[in-house]
Amino acid sequence: MYSSVVGGIILEPAMMVVPVDDHMVHRGHGVFDTAMLLDGCLYELDAHLERFLRSAAKARIDTAPFPRDALRRILVQMTAASGCRKGSLRYWLSAGPGDFLLSSKGCPSPAFYAVVIAADYDQCRDGVRAVTSSVPMKPPLFATMKNVNYLPNVLSIMDAEDRGAWASVWVDDQGNVAEGPMVNVAFVTPGRELVLPAFDKILGGCTAKRLLALAPRLVDSGLLTGVATRDIAVDEAKRSLEMAFVGSGLPVLPVVQWDGEPVGDGKVGSLMLALSDLLWEDMKSGPDRVAVPYNN
Numbered sequence: 001m002y003s004s005v006v007g008g009i010i011l012e013p014a015m016m017v018v019p020v021d022d023h024m025v026h027r028g029h030g031v032f033d034t035a036m037l038l039d040g041c042l043y044e045l046d047a048h049l050e051r052f053l054r055s056a057a058k059a060r061i062d063t064a065p066f067p068r069d070a071l072r073r074i075l076v077q078m079t080a081a082s083g084c085r086k087g088s089l090r091y092w093l094s095a096g097p098g099d100f101l102l103s104s105k106g107c108p109s110p111a112f113y114a115v116v117i118a119a120d121y122d123q124c125r126d127g128v129r130a131v132t133s134s135v136p137m138k139p140p141l142f143a144t145m146k147n148v149n150y151l152p153n154v155l156s157i158m159d160a161e162d163r164g165a166w167a168s169v170w171v172d173d174q175g176n177v178a179e180g181p182m183v184n185v186a187f188v189t190p191g192r193e194l195v196l197p198a199f200d201k202i203l204g205g206c207t208a209k210r211l212l213a214l215a216p217r218l219v220d221s222g223l224l225t226g227v228a229t230r231d232i233a234v235d236e237a238k239r240s241l242e243m244a245f246v247g248s249g250l251p252v253l254p255v256v257q258w259d260g261e262p263v264g265d266g267k268v269g270s271l272m273l274a275l276s277d278l279l280w281e282d283m284k285s286g287p288d289r290v291a292v293p294y295n296n
């Protein structure tokens with residue numbers, strides 16, 4: 001763990017703590033992000049850091065003491081110190097420790113915390129079930145910044161698990177598909193167009209954006225007819241040929257059933273698998289990887 005309150009990297013688990021008077025702990029005034037670690041390389045670290053700092057600005061957390069390059073250096077050094085080569089990094093910016101009041105005026109300095117989480121994961125190739133969430137979705141201001149108030153997301157995935165699904169899908173009050181509780185969603189239409197809901201009311205997923213950058217290769221090879229972000233009504237989405245959850249570590253997880261009905265023919269589709277291969281290859285050997293300088 002790294003803690004700016006301690007001022008360094010901590011290797012002793014008992015010391016990996018966040019102060020209880022931190023505004024993030026007692027008022028939820030904090031933002032976070034997660035970057036994947038694969039084969040000793042950090043994937044798309046800069047894209048995640050940029051979103052992290054955008055989230056902090058929206059949450060009115062002073063980022064001046066933590067320039068992007070300093071955060072990046074700390075995260076790389078912490079990963080090297082951990083010796084971990086596969087898993088993820090999670091990191092938080094908070095208004096910092098203070099006086100327990102609602103306003104952050106009594107929190108003199110923001111705080112930065114980060115942890116390395118060892119985990120084994122692989123490219124997902126099996127299909128899963130989805131359900132429409134019964135938990136209300138967050139309004140755009142809160143959904144577009146990755147802040148620590150994930151209670152709606154937690155309740156939504158618990159609801160999905162109770163209903164035998166891998167995750168839920170939020171539908172907005174206009175009847176358009178939004179996102180899942182920790183993933184974006186993607187569809188292949190009957191005309192073989194890849195469509196993702198626009199990012200104006202949901203989190204701009206780093207994986208989804210990378211998918212949108214890579215997918216035109218499948219248009220060039222004739223597998224897809226186009227790639228777009230736009231509103232997609234739930235009725236149209238349910239008539240898709242293929243559907244998938246998209247997010248860090250998956251990177252594309254085919255959805256074969258939604259609200260008890262098959263998606264397309266109810267089997268894992270070849271187009272989502274082809275998109276998954278593109279992203280997995282990008283994670284393994286693409287240009288946006290930072291090699292961690294381990295000592296051994």
Ligand SMILES: Cc1ncc(COP(=O)(O)O)c(C=O)c1O
Nearest residue numbers: 182183184203205206207247248
């Ligand atoms: C609500 C929400 N939507 C989408 C995503 C997918 O984002 P990413 O691809 O950056 O992991 C996440 C995960 O961070 C999330 O929490």
